[in-house]
Amino acid sequence: MALKIYIVGKDTIPSKVSLGAGEEMDIVFVALPGEDRSVAMDVELDAPGASAQIRGLYIATGSQKVDLTFNVRHNSGGCHSRQLVKGIASGSARASFYGKIYVAQDAQKTKAYQENHNILASEKARIDTKPQLEIYADDVECSHGATIGRLNQDEQFYMRSRGIPEAEARRLQMISFLAPVAGLLPQDLAEKVYESLSQCED
Numbered sequence: 001m002a003l004k005i006y007i008v009g010k011d012t013i014p015s016k017v018s019l020g021a022g023e024e025m026d027i028v029f030v031a032l033p034g035e036d037r038s039v040a041m042d043v044e045l046d047a048p049g050a051s052a053q054i055r056g057l058y059i060a061t062g063s064q065k066v067d068l069t070f071n072v073r074h075n076s077g078g079c080h081s082r083q084l085v086k087g088i089a090s091g092s093a094r095a096s097f098y099g100k101i102y103v104a105q106d107a108q109k110t111k112a113y114q115e116n117h118n119i120l121a122s123e124k125a126r127i128d129t130k131p132q133l134e135i136y137a138d139d140v141e142c143s144h145g146a147t148i149g150r151l152n153q154d155e156q157f158y159m160r161s162r163g164i165p166e167a168e169a170r171r172l173q174m175i176s177f178l179a180p181v182a183g184l185l186p187q188d189l190a191e192k193v194y195e196s197l198s199q200c201e202d
Helices: 155-162 168-181 187-199
Strands: 002-009 016-019 024-031 039-046 050-061 065-074 079-087 092-103 110-120 126-135 142-151
Touching: 002 065, 016 050, 024 039, 039 050, 050 065, 050 092, 050 168, 050 187, 065 079, 065 110, 079 092, 079 126, 079 168, 092 110, 092 142, 110 126, 110 168, 126 142, 155 168, 168 187
Parallel strands: 002 024, 016 039, 024 050, 039 065, 050 079, 065 092, 079 110, 092 126, 110 142
Antiparallel strands: none
16 A cells, blocks of 8 residues: 655644555645644554655744644564654744654664754744654664754845845745755645745744
């Protein structure tokens, strides 16, 4: 079984998924400006060859709140998982990411990776991120990482010195930041994501 799902706006995301031998799940979710969004998902990898990919992006503006929680449990050896979430918060928006990778004692040959990268596009926006690893096996490849930063002023200066208006320079930076996830989306949805960047406030 290979399952690919796009989750947009208020679409329902599965709260729990269990994957057996050789089963694959690929979820890409998008949270756009204008609506609070809370996502909580548990993924169980229960047999060799099970694979889960969770990719997502959010653009939070105004007083919007986005809360994301992903728990991925490797209960069997020889399973793979990858999480990549990218987000931009502007205005007075609030966003949080909680991600956990659990590897059971007998789940040798596990490969599990988790990344959460965020941009604060205004002074009042706030982002909290908490990636975690809980590993009880010793023959594994696992990593996690998280970043929270701001748009690069030197890049903006470079683009503005070549005649690109400041607002467009900011937009191009945000497009580049989101591209690793947005590039996975159908073209019409990717365009909707990029159009919504105009709502991001300083």
